[in-house]
Amino acid sequence: MTRPRRPPDDRDEYRGLRLPHRTRLTPQRRAVLDLIADREDSFTAVDLFQEARRRKPKLGLATVYRTVDMLRRSGSVRPLVGDARPAYVRCEPGHHHHLVCLSCGAVEETELCGAPSPAELRKRYGFRAEGHELDIYGTCSRCS
Amino acid sequence: MTRPRRPPDDRDEYRGLRLPHRTRLTPQRRAVLDLIADREDSFTAVDLFQEARRRKPKLGLATVYRTVDMLRRSGSVRPLVGDARPAYVRCEPGHHHHLVCLSCGAVEETELCGAPSPAELRKRYGFRAEGHELDIYGTCSRCS
DNA sequence: TTGAAAGTGAGAATCACTATCATCTAGCCG
DNA sequence: CGGCTAGATGATAGTGATTCTCACTTTCAA
Numbered sequence: 423m424t425r426p427r428r429p430p431d432d433r434d435e436y437r438g439l440r441l442p443h444r445t446r447l448t449p450q451r452r453a454v455l456d457l458i459a460d461r462e463d464s465f466t467a468v469d470l471f472q473e474a475r476r477r478k479p480k481l482g483l484a485t486v487y488r489t490v491d492m493l494r495r496s497g498s499v500r501p502l503v504g505d506a507r508p509a510y511v512r513c514e515p516g517h518h519h520h521l522v523c524l525s526c527g528a529v530e531e532t533e534l535c536g537a538p539s540p541a542e543l544r545k546r547y548g549f550r551a552e553g554h555e556l557d558i559y560g561t562c563s564r565c566s
Numbered sequence: 567m568t569r570p571r572r573p574p575d576d577r578d579e580y581r582g583l584r585l586p587h588r589t590r591l592t593p594q595r596r597a598v599l600d601l602i603a604d605r606e607d608s609f610t611a612v613d614l615f616q617e618a619r620r621r622k623p624k625l626g627l628a629t630v631y632r633t634v635d636m637l638r639r640s641g642s643v644r645p646l647v648g649d650a651r652p653a654y655v656r657c658e659p660g661h662h663h664h665l666v667c668l669s670c671g672a673v674e675e676t677e678l679c680g681a682p683s684p685a686e687l688r689k690r691y692g693f694r695a696e697g698h699e700l701d702i703y704g705t706c707s708r709c710s
Numbered sequence: 711t712t713g714a715a716a717g718t719g720a721g722a723a724t725c726a727c728t729a730t731c732a733t734c735t736a737g738c739c740g
Numbered sequence: 741c742g743g744c745t746a747g748a749t750g751a752t753a754g755t756g757a758t759t760c761t762c763a764c765t766t767t768c769a770a
Contacts, residue, residue, distance in 0.1 A: 446736050448748060467726080482750040487727065508726070521693045530691060536680025537700060547674060548707025549665045556681060556700045563692025590716060590767050611757080626719040631758065652757070 439512070440496045453478045454489040463528045464502055464509040502529070502557060523562035530562065583642045583656070597622050598633040607672045608646055608653040646673070646701060667706035674706065 434441040436452070437459040445451075453474045458465070471486045490510060493499040502509045502522060511520060511529040521530040540551040578585045580596070581603035589595075597618045602609070615630045634654060637643040646653045646666060655664060655673040665674040684695040 444737095444747095446747065448736070450749070480750070482752095484728080484751085485749060488748080521687065521691060521695075523693075530693065532682065532687070532691065534682035534686065534690070536682060537702065538676065538678035538680060540704075542678065543665065543676070543702065543704075546678070547665060547676065548710070549667075549674065549702075549704055550706075550710050551665075551702050551704040553704070554700060554702040556698060558681065558687065558693075558695050558698040560684075560687070560693055560695040560697070562694075566692070566694050588716095588768095592717065592766070594718070624719070626721095627757095628720085628759075629718060632717080 439493060439498045441498075442492060442496050445492065450478060450481055450485050451489050453481060454486055455493075458490075458493065458499065458512050461512055464511045464522070466507055466509050519556040519558065521558050521560065521562070523560070523565055528562050528564070532558075583637060584640045585642075586636060586640050589636065594622060594625055594629050595633050597625060598630055599637075602634075602637065602643065602656050605656055608655045608666070610651060610653050663700040663702065665702050665704065665706070667704070667709055672706050672708070676702075 434443050434445055436447065436455050439455055439459055454470055457470050457473055467483070467486050467490055470490070471481070471483050474481050474486065490499060493512075494501065494510070498512065498514075499510045500513050500520070502511055502520065513520070513531055518531045518533050519535055521532055523529070535556065537554045537556060538551075543549045543551045578587050578589065580591065580599050583599055583603055598614055601614050601617055611627070611630050611634055614634070615625070615627050618625050618630065634643060637656075638645065638654070642656065642658075643654045644657050644664070646655055646664065657664070657675055662675045662677050663679055665676055667673070679700065681698050681700060682695075687693045687695045
């Protein structure tokens, strides 16, 4: 079998999760990535750790943190702010925000955003905006 | 059995900071509240602790946390999310957002908001929005 | 003035990571 | 194949922020 060469535009990705270029796909990472890929709602690092340990009992907590952080850097998970516990959600890279259900924890993405425009902030406050965080809390359709 | 009560806003406020109803004003609290009332920029609990200790050497760290949390519950300080270190800002109760300078840490309030309307979220996602968090990061006029 | 409730300080405990390091291995090369 | 090496791993110690506990003190309405 001819050695598969990685084409220059081959996107490093695993089950829809974008990975940094030339990431090694170890069994440990695969275990954590699988859990995140299957996940519908928000999760904490410890959630993942405990679930992953059921299949890989020797998996280390640091590896979970390293893997989550890797995905955060490449845009496939995002930390959820404003919640009591520090949690993450799987998400598509690109600008969007989250609808977080306070009842069941489900997280839905929305591209709706109406954050004040950088131009307006510039004009009104002389503030040069670089980015923003917006999470919306409430009750999802299934819970209400 | 109802006792005569203080009117709601008799003394539930100190130097512009709103306090929960019938809060006792102890010297320790006053020390912490004074620091917050004078503050222009964001601060951490430990910042306050160290500064307050210069005037009240026996003040406990837990008291600082308790006081900050008290103000958070009544809407006079708000935790800043998305920043590296966990920080708070003094703010007026009511809906508004923050412009956080990544260079000097100054925090400015703005009433500008354009978060998707509850009606739209309801229509598009069946999501009943209850609240949201929006902090905008960038460079303030003085730093740019 | 007084007593119950609220507040306090000190330190232990907890929580969510982060650093360290000896060891291991995935993926490239021949 | 098998060897090489940068990158990955697990165990565990360390860290920084916050919360808990509890004996003691203080505030303030009655």
